[in-house]
Amino acid sequence: MNPKQMERYLKTIGDQSRLQLLKALEQKPLCICDLNTLLDVSQPAISQHMHRLKSDEIVLNERRGRWVYWSLNHSHPYYFLLLELLKVLPVPTIECSEEENPCK
Amino acid sequence: MNPKQMERYLKTIGDQSRLQLLKALEQKPLCICDLNTLLDVSQPAISQHMHRLKSDEIVLNERRGRWVYWSLNHSHPYYFLLLELLKVLPVPTIECSEEENPCK
């Protein structure tokens, strides 16, 4: 790995919004509308963050009907290093039950 | 640690110039003029990078006469995580002997 590639990886995870999204996904796979209850930004912003993470293969996604579910890529070379970083972050509050999140 | 603080740390190390500077310091303490032979940027740029790293306590510095020597801070909470990242980077070529570097 060269410095430029490592910079790219660190810039991808080095964003407070994406760190919170990753922390939420550490618990379980979630769709965009679940993740949208976590941060105070627009739906396109969430989508853009997730695609940035995907372009670096840090997360995986899978469509299930109308929803696209996102999860951590356990096979990423820095998956364990990422877990080490996420360890010290607070678990965010996500609303993903039918009663709480109107998207279900 | 909150997401904003972690973002700050990752942004500090997530720069290809600073990664190369850190990799060089992993080998041994060096002064600005040594580090200046490593990257193709100006002396003020090196100085600014080092002060950014110092403000996050990732490196330490110590004046010895005209020179200021910089070293990794082994007591930083993420020192070992940093070593893990630096492990995969190539060791840069630094000129710091009297013959090679005119600053000595």
Added chain:
DNA sequence: ATATCATATAAGTTCAGGCTTATATGTTCA
């Protein structure tokens, strides 16, 4: 088929930060 809902893409704005050059500060030594 078409309305509805979830997600993605496009385009534009704003702001942080990494560089530059110019200059100031600090140290040594004749």
Added chain:
DNA sequence: TGAACATATAAGCCTGAACTTATATGATAT
């Protein structure tokens, strides 16, 4: 003391990226 050298600070430029709103795409279900 002042010249020479190492480093730091100041100010300005330019690019990338993190948002926004508007709109397009894709899937389900009536």
